[in-house]
Amino acid sequence: MAYAKITLTLIFCLTMILTSVESVYAQTDFPKDQIDHFIRSKMEENHIPGLAVAITRDDKVIFSRGYGKTADQSPISGDTPFAIASLSKSFTALAVMQLAESGRVDLDKPIAHYIPSFQLNDPRGMTITVRQLLSHTSGLTDTVYPDMTIHPQPDSLEEVVQRLHEVTLHSEPGSEFHYNNTNYQLLARLVEVVSKEKFPDYLQRHIFTPLEMKRTFHVSNTKQLIEKSSTISGGHYFLFGKPIATEEPEWFVEGAAGMVSTINDMAKWLIIQGNSGKYNNVQLLSSEGIRTMHSPTGPKESYGLGWEISKTADGKKQIEHGGILWTYQAQELVIPDQKLGIVILFNSGLNTFVDYYSFVSGLSGILTNSPPENSLFTHTMLESGMCSIILITVLLGIRRLWRLKKWEEQYKKRPSWLTFLSFILMLLPLFLLLFLPKMITFFGGERVLSLEGIFMMMPSIIIGLAIASFQNLVIVIARVIRICQIRIQSRGSQNQTINRTTTEGQFMG
Incomplete structure (x- = not known):
């Protein structure tokens, strides 16, 4: 009988120990x-x-x-x-x-x-x-x-x-x-x-x-x-x-x-x-x-x-x-x-x-039981966004070139300073592209990166800026050429008017 009690006690203790071990393992699984x-x-x-x-x-x-x-x-x-x-x-x-x-x-x-x-x-x-x-x-x-x-x-x-x-x-x-x-x-x-x-x-x-x-x-x-x-x-x-x-x-x-x-x-x-x-x-x-x-x-x-x-x-x-x-x-x-x-x-x-x-x-x-938060923006979303921006930029550039005549009509009604300001804004991507290494150095803890490294770090941004820079530069040049032509034509018209007025004056005299 005594042996039976001892055996039951040992079984109970062993069961408790195993239960405790399983519990600890479950907590640390x-x-x-x-x-x-x-x-x-x-x-x-x-x-x-x-x-x-x-x-x-x-x-x-x-x-x-x-x-x-x-x-x-x-x-x-x-x-x-x-x-x-x-x-x-x-x-x-x-x-x-x-x-x-x-x-x-x-x-x-x-x-x-x-x-x-x-x-x-x-x-x-x-x-x-x-x-x-x-x-x-x-x-x-x-x-x-x-x-x-x-x-x-x-x-x-x-x-x-x-x-x-x-x-x-x-x-x-x-x-x-x-x-x-x-x-x-x-x-x-x-x-x-x-x-x-x-x-x-x-x-x-x-x-x-x-x-x-x-x-x-x-x-x-x-x-x-x-x-x-x-x-x-x-x-x-x-x-x-x-x-x-x-x-x-x-x-x-x-x-x-x-x-x-x-x-x-x-x-x-x-x-x-x-x-x-x-x-x-x-x-x-x-x-x-x-x-x-x-x-x-x-x-x-x-x-x-x-x-x-x-x-x-x-x-x-x-x-x-x-x-x-x-x-x-x-x-x-x-x-x-x-x-x-x-x-x-x-x-x-x-x-x-x-x-x-x-x-x-x-x-x-x-x-550490602090579940990670989901990222607000994923790589896929951001790259898709850049592709969309590049596509929109290209379409807007084509539209601006196509509507050069309409721009010309608006130019004649605008003050000159507003036209100049629009050119500066259009050339902003080019300025960003040219000064990007210095901007990275300034904002990036004074790290100086190679041009090759900058491209590999942000190729979609570089390509987007390059496309925007090129087409905006083409548009600005086209508009500047048209402005020069308009001014030459205007001067020609003014000269013709002056010559006509002079001729009429001489005739009347």
């Missing part, structure tokens, strides 16, 4: 179907040809999947390589922090202390510290050294240092935040000088190998992406919403945007961000070092050392970074308190009408 549906819907809305997603929690990868196809029509998997662009900066920052923790680099010493060849055409350059480079507060900007548009592009990190000899700083070091790739090229050169290893070799030995990132490597120039085409498939830009496979324009990217990786490899990188710098019992950086990288530095409260800093909808701290090339895009996000990490790699590049960040923020919302 991972929403794979919801995530899968969200990603597929967003890809369809934005015509994304291919992407890969990884999600980590604690020290585990809880989701890893590829969607769509590469440029050569191969299915994308968790091991498909992508150019990750500026996500590379956080790796460069970690390399510098490793050297700092080993005592070989002082973050608050001038960069010139470590790179003797570093010199600007500005005495303030000698005071730029390592920390200021890491936090983009060095005073260097695209406007003083437009790294994306310089031709020819540098061949090495040391050549970047040499080219800076003619540069004058935009602002006092430490006083202003200006996101700038050259900062991280200088930091990569710092790693080379101090470690006495080539920068890609340092990354391989001290970061990629310990993290078991076996499919990750670093290139110095985007043209090497083409040379490694057997390893990495090409990316895309969008033309009226259709992804077009193309080669990435040439650009020197070492240290700032030169890494190629996979989401399975990048998932391991995210794990150390939420796990105090540790991966599989290997400590790549101390927990204090990770906290320093994730903390605001300098005058901008939303940037640390290689990471952007923001808050979730419910106020939790999150660190993130985007990577942008003309044919590739990448987004990563970590919520340290929840040890949650998300990385998405795209084989399509920067486009005015595609909100890549909405992908990662949407996944974050799903995982």
